[in-house]
Amino acid sequence: MGPFLPLLLFALALGASHASSPAEDYWHKVLPNTPMPSAVTDLLLHAVVADEKSGTAANVGKGGVNVTGKDTSVSVGYHGRPVNVNVNPYYSGPFLYNYAATKSQIQDPSVTLFFLEEDLHPGAKMTLHFIRTTIGATLLPRRAADSIPFSSAKLPAILSRLSIAPNSIEAKVMNKTLHECEEPAIDGETKYCATSVESMVDFSTSSLGTRNVRALSTAVGREGTPKQVYAISDVQELPSSKLVVCHGENYAYAVFYCHTTSAVAYKVSLVGKDGTKVEAVATCHTNTTGFNPEHVAFKVLDVKPGTVPVCHFLPQNDIVWSRNK
Numbered sequence: 001m002g003p004f005l006p007l008l009l010f011a012l013a014l015g016a017s018h019a020s021s022p023a024e025d026y027w028h029k030v031l032p033n034t035p036m037p038s039a040v041t042d043l044l045l046h047a048v049v050a051d052e053k054s055g056t057a058a059n060v061g062k063g064g065v066n067v068t069g070k071d072t073s074v075s076v077g078y079h080g081r082p083v084n085v086n087v088n089p090y091y092s093g094p095f096l097y098n099y100a101a102t103k104s105q106i107q108d109p110s111v112t113l114f115f116l117e118e119d120l121h122p123g124a125k126m127t128l129h130f131i132r133t134t135i136g137a138t139l140l141p142r143r144a145a146d147s148i149p150f151s152s153a154k155l156p157a158i159l160s161r162l163s164i165a166p167n168s169i170e171a172k173v174m175n176k177t178l179h180e181c182e183e184p185a186i187d188g189e190t191k192y193c194a195t196s197v198e199s200m201v202d203f204s205t206s207s208l209g210t211r212n213v214r215a216l217s218t219a220v221g222r223e224g225t226p227k228q229v230y231a232i233s234d235v236q237e238l239p240s241s242k243l244v245v246c247h248g249e250n251y252a253y254a255v256f257y258c259h260t261t262s263a264v265a266y267k268v269s270l271v272g273k274d275g276t277k278v279e280a281v282a283t284c285h286t287n288t289t290g291f292n293p294e295h296v297a298f299k300v301l302d303v304k305p306g307t308v309p310v311c312h313f314l315p316q317n318d319i320v321w322s323r324n325k
């Protein structure tokens with residue numbers, strides 16, 4: 001966390017002073033009755049607000065990397081590099097189910113990564129470690145994001161534009177995200193990688209409409225909670241036959257890997273052993289036929305694809321979109 005602190009302080013200072021960002025304005029326009037989930041409000045603290053009229057960069061960190069669009073000039077990164085391409089335990093995307101398990105995903109078997117639906121009830125206890133998969137990713141306005149190529153074929157140009165060394169770990173992480181985004185959706189789903197909140201809103205509302213839409217993310221009562229035992233105090237199913245799940249991806253700026261899914265979602269209240277309260281979102285995948293048979297969920301639960309629903313809590317950067325019936 002150390003290296004992120006200067007950026008966080010910098011971003012908090014901006015958050016306190018800046019006017020609403022294009023992302024916030026767009027959200028309120030399209031979804032006036034849908035509260036923003038914490039995964040989005042957290043990102044607004046790192047929003048780049050471009051002054052499109054004058055073409056000058058606003059909210060630019062000193063020495064930041066300029067991304068110049070048609071008449072937008074915004075800065076990603078801080079002190080010359082996009083610092084927030086995170087490398088973390090979820091690096092290999094355990095909640096993207098076309099992937100086989102990797103060693104790093106299963107190396108701490110004491111943490112409940114996946115569980116069965118029957119284990120989701122008040123009174124149940126689970127050892128969990130809530131972490132952010134992306135910390136303080138820079139949020140770009142749609143206009144700026146759309147001016148940057150987003151394709152693995154253009155990786156060299158993207159890296160050069162953002163001043164990222166081609167052989168760096170950041171470059172590898174970005175390459176991986178681009179490849180995940182380019183893979184075809186599994187049968188019966190549609191997917192889309194959104195590079196701005198505005199385009200995530202468009203994708204989600206194109207499946208769910210704009211009326212009675214809910215967007216939820218896991219909210220943890222305090223930062224830096226340890227791995228610990230949590231007791232479930234309440235479980236509520238989201239009454240929606242259709243869901244869109246958007247996973248926060250690791251990239252040089254905020255990117256959401258969104259897909260429609262036939263999963264069932266639950267709002268779950270938990271209390272940690274240290275008293276931390278968590279309002280979590282869990283999803284249970286009812287149809288696992290199309291999952292990679294080597295997926296980590298089947299390894300840790302010892303079940304076969306297409307048999308029982310497999311469930312997991314969403315990390316704090318993910319968003320579940322549903323529609324009240």
Ligand SMILES: *[C@@H]1O[C@H](CO)[C@@H](O)[C@H](O)[C@H]1NC(C)=O
Nearest residue numbers: 056057063064065066073075
């Ligand atoms: C980015 O653009 C702004 C406004 O044009 C300028 O003041 C700043 O020096 C530029 N920063 C870099 C690193 O090029």
Ligand SMILES: *[C@@H]1O[C@H](CO)[C@@H](O)[C@H](O)[C@H]1NC(C)=O
Nearest residue numbers: 152155166171172175176179
């Ligand atoms: C990007 O990732 C793909 C797929 O994982 C890999 O085949 C390719 O070599 C990578 N390219 C770079 C430049 O790292």
Ligand SMILES: *[C@@H]1O[C@H](CO)[C@@H](O)[C@H](O)[C@H]1NC(C)=O
Nearest residue numbers: 186187188262287288289290
């Ligand atoms: C379950 O998933 C498979 C593979 O994605 C798909 O072909 C099948 O139609 C799905 N079944 C139902 C009942 O949705």
